[in-house]
Structure formats: C-alpha cells, structure tokens
Amino acid sequence: MKNELIYVIGLMSGTSLDGIDLVYVEFNKTNYKDFKIISAKTIGYSAEWKSDLQNAIIFSKERISELDIEYGILLGETINNFINELNIEKVNFIASHGHTIFHQPEKGITLQVGNGQKIANITKNKVICDFRTQDVLLGGQGAPLVPIGDELLFSDYDYCLNLGGFANISFKRGNERIAFDICPVNIVMNHYMQKLGFAYDDDGKIASEGKINNELLAELNSLDFYKKEPPKSLGLEWVKKEIFPIINNLETDIPTVLRTFVEHCAVQISSVLEKNKSILITGGGAFNGFLIRKIKEYLGLEIELPSKEIIDFKEALIFAFLGLLKSEEKVNCLKSVTGAKKNHSSGEIFYPVFKSQ
Incomplete structure (x- = not known):
C-alpha cells in the first residue's frame, strides 16, 4: 500500500x-x-x-x-x-x-x-x-487544464465552476469533458478596487452598493467572445483590449462599475449552467457573497460551497495531480x-x- x-x-x-x-x-x-x-x-x-x-x-x-x-x-x-x-x-x-x-x-x-x-x-x-x-x-x-482533475477527482459534481481571475467551467457532455473560460471575474474587479486602495471587494460589499449602468452592461454582454463555441480561453491581453476600454469609456464611478460587472458575470455564468444540477464552486470569487447571490438569483437554486481548503487550493491541488499524471505518462x-x-x-x-x- x-x-x-x-x-x-x-x-x-x-x-x-x-x-x-x-x-x-x-x-x-x-x-x-x-x-x-x-x-x-x-x-x-x-x-x-x-x-x-x-x-x-x-x-x-x-x-x-x-x-x-x-x-x-x-x-x-x-x-x-x-x-x-x-x-x-x-x-x-x-x-x-x-x-x-x-x-x-x-x-x-x-x-x-x-x-x-x-x-x-x-x-x-x-x-x-x-x-x-x-x-x-x-x-x-493550452487552457483550461484543470478539467482532467475535475473528471478524475471531482466527478460527483455535474459542474465544476472556478471563479478566479476568470470564470471557467467544466462538465461532462455525453462521453466527453467540455470546458472553457466563461468571462473575466476578479481580474477586472480587483483592477478597479485597487484604484480605491483595496486589493479586492470583500464579500462584494462595494459592488452591492453601486447601481447598474444598463448601457455598459449591454456592451459587455454583446462582446463577440460570448458568441463563440468552445473550446475557448481568455487572457489578460483580451481584458486590456476588450473590457477596460468599454468600461472606461462608459463609466467612471467605481461602485457602479463593480455592480454592473457583477451583473455581467452572473448573466454569463448562469447562461451556461442548467438548473437542478450539482455545482462545485471554487476560487476566490466564491467568497464574494454578492456575486454568489446574483448567480443563485439567475439560476433560482441554492448553491452549497465546499470547504475553504478546496475553494482556495483546488487549482494548486489539480496542478499537483497533473504532475502525477505526467510522471506516469498518462493523459493530462x-x-x-x-x-x-x-x-x-x-x-x-x-x-x-x-x-x-
């Protein structure tokens, strides 16, 4: 043994x-x-x-x-x-x-x-x-790489959703694992929080106090990336080219930016999730209570979060697992x-x- x-x-x-x-x-x-x-x-x-x-x-x-x-x-x-x-x-x-x-x-x-x-x-x-x-x-x-871990370590869940710099998802469709980046999350919200002198929006409190800019929300939701079929992935370059210019052109009030962006995230994330399915949510965004509440509202269901250890360290865990698979020359x-x-x-x-x- x-x-x-x-x-x-x-x-x-x-x-x-x-x-x-x-x-x-x-x-x-x-x-x-x-x-x-x-x-x-x-x-x-x-x-x-x-x-x-x-x-x-x-x-x-x-x-x-x-x-x-x-x-x-x-x-x-x-x-x-x-x-x-x-x-x-x-x-x-x-x-x-x-x-x-x-x-x-x-x-x-x-x-x-x-x-x-x-x-x-x-x-x-x-x-x-x-x-x-x-x-x-x-x-x-070259991304996402975590789904093989979702497949072999967390197959008890219908969906594995990670809310980090970007939201990405993995799930089984037929006999195949499907996974892709959904939208930016913390990479955008943290950027605007830093302008206020904070590393991040604790529990989504500042976002919850802002108002929705409907023009900005419509512009964000109409980006071409969201119309593409997977496989697809996002990077910082795309955010700098596509997201920041739209926001900076249409809104300067940071609580409003954050409130609108949370709504945008909730719209995009809920659009790829089916109701009445089990969801494993991990990543720093899982601690943004306001974002989680908005996703729940769109889906009309309760979401239970896993242990703090899995939320915080699932990706590091899975990269350790990718290494194990590589060391045995197995598919990762x-x-x-x-x-x-x-x-x-x-x-x-x-x-x-x-x-x-």
Missing part, C-alpha cells in the same frame, strides 16, 4: 495575483479520489513582485528571460520555506504552474515564467512544470477541452543539477 502513496507539492499563481498557492498532497495511485491535502498556504506577493508580474506583458524579451530565472528562484525559495516550516520529510516531486505572462493560443503563443531548472536546483527535487506549451503546439488553447490534457489534435501528457520534467565545488 505504501508504494501506492505519492507525496506532491503543487504550486499555482493565478491572474488575480493573490499570491503563490502551495499544497502538500498525498495521492493514492490506485484511487485518485482518495487524496488528502495535508497542508496548504498562500504566500502573498511583495508590491515589487506584483508590479513585475502585472507589467511583464510589456517587458523586452531579455527582461522576460531574466524574470523567468528570478521568479524560478523565488518559487524555489518559497517551496523550501514551506517544507522547512511544516517539517515535510517526503516529497516525490514538485508540480508548478508558474505564472502566465502571455497567452495567445491563436498565434501559437503561451508563456509561463518560473524556471523549472532553477526550482529543481534550489529545492534539490524533481520538478514538473510548463503544462501549457505542448498543448498549444498541438493546436490547442483533453482534446475535447483544449481543441488540440489529440489527448496527450503535457509538462516538462527537470531534475536537480548539483554543481561540483
């Missing part, structure tokens, strides 16, 4: 820049659903790191290469601190998502910084990372989800290199 247990540290950094999510997970190779999150923690970014990761999209190629190394060092040191603080003794490997700088799959481009070799050298452990590149090279969107990217030419096992594996003295 002991040989069937695998111990993995999974890392995730999302577009909303809340910080680095770390999980230490025990997986049972004979029954994937029999997993246990032993420890989990979020390490917030310094103001300097937050600025660099937000602005990297306009950095030169050389500066991005430097950032890849620097961020890999940060991740390696963060993992070591996590291991030491919790007295973790057994780690089979580390699985890191990195942080997305570019995601333009239609141009064959996706880039996550966080150099895997640096992480391996610093932690003296095997590292699996870069889960998106291969899928894009195979003609896929589904063509039905990403649009790639075939199902495949994605990710790069790095081993520590010990320099001689």
Whole structure:
C-alpha cells in the first residue's frame, strides 16, 4: 500500500495575483479520489513582485528571460520555506504552474515564467512544470487544464465552476469533458478596487452598493467572445483590449462599475449552467457573497460551497495531480477541452543539477 502513496507539492499563481498557492498532497495511485491535502498556504506577493508580474506583458524579451530565472528562484525559495516550516520529510516531486505572462493560443503563443531548472536546483527535487506549451503546439488553447482533475477527482459534481481571475467551467457532455473560460471575474474587479486602495471587494460589499449602468452592461454582454463555441480561453491581453476600454469609456464611478460587472458575470455564468444540477464552486470569487447571490438569483437554486481548503487550493491541488499524471505518462490534457489534435501528457520534467565545488 505504501508504494501506492505519492507525496506532491503543487504550486499555482493565478491572474488575480493573490499570491503563490502551495499544497502538500498525498495521492493514492490506485484511487485518485482518495487524496488528502495535508497542508496548504498562500504566500502573498511583495508590491515589487506584483508590479513585475502585472507589467511583464510589456517587458523586452531579455527582461522576460531574466524574470523567468528570478521568479524560478523565488518559487524555489518559497517551496523550501514551506517544507522547512511544516517539517515535510517526503516529497516525490514538485508540480508548478508558474505564472502566465502571455497567452495567445491563436498565434501559437503561451508563456509561463518560473524556471523549472532553477526550482529543481534550489529545492534539490524533481520538478514538473510548463503544462501549457505542448498543448498549444498541438493546436490547442493550452487552457483550461484543470478539467482532467475535475473528471478524475471531482466527478460527483455535474459542474465544476472556478471563479478566479476568470470564470471557467467544466462538465461532462455525453462521453466527453467540455470546458472553457466563461468571462473575466476578479481580474477586472480587483483592477478597479485597487484604484480605491483595496486589493479586492470583500464579500462584494462595494459592488452591492453601486447601481447598474444598463448601457455598459449591454456592451459587455454583446462582446463577440460570448458568441463563440468552445473550446475557448481568455487572457489578460483580451481584458486590456476588450473590457477596460468599454468600461472606461462608459463609466467612471467605481461602485457602479463593480455592480454592473457583477451583473455581467452572473448573466454569463448562469447562461451556461442548467438548473437542478450539482455545482462545485471554487476560487476566490466564491467568497464574494454578492456575486454568489446574483448567480443563485439567475439560476433560482441554492448553491452549497465546499470547504475553504478546496475553494482556495483546488487549482494548486489539480496542478499537483497533473504532475502525477505526467510522471506516469498518462493523459493530462483533453482534446475535447483544449481543441488540440489529440489527448496527450503535457509538462516538462527537470531534475536537480548539483554543481561540483
């Protein structure tokens, strides 16, 4: 039995820049659903790191290469601190998502910084990372990657909905897993909250006090992305090009922006959900009580939230799981989800290199 247990540290950094999510997970190779999150923690970014990761999209190629190394060092040191603080003794490997700088799959481009070799050298452990590149090279969107985890770890739910920087969903249609990005969520709301000097809108309180700008709501809901059939995915570039100009042109009052955007999110999210189905909601947006209430209103049903640990750390958990599948050369990217030419096992594996003295 002991040989069937695998111990993995999974890392995730999302577009909303809340910080680095770390999980230490025990997986049972004979029954994937029999997993246990032993420890989990979020390490917030310094103001300097937050600025660099937000602005990297306009950095030169050389500066991005430097950032890849620097961020890999940060991740390696963060993992070591996590291991030491919790007295973790057994780690089979580390699985890191990195942080997305570019995601333009239609141009064959996706880039996550966080150099895997640096992480391996610093932690003296095997590292699996870069889960998106291969899928894009195979003609896929390189996203979303979480649905294989939804399929194998959370199949008791009809829908798995994540409310992070973006809302994305995964569900079974016939014999295939379908998944796609629905709309931006925290990446937009946090942007406007920062103008008020806050990191995020706690429980959606400020949004709940605003008014709906109906012209803005109509413009947002009519964006071409919402008419596309999946597979489809979103990135920061799209938000900067499509969302921010519309909002800034039509509304300056931030509570009104937030109230309108919550309504927009609720409209788009409820449009892809069927009533009377079970929903697993995770991600930071699950704690936005006002947004959850609006989704409930549109669906006309009660929504039960899972444990705080699953809400906060599901994505880090699943990237640990993607690493497990890659380590066994099992499929971890589904063509039905990403649009790639075939199902495949994605990710790069790095081993520590010990320099001689």
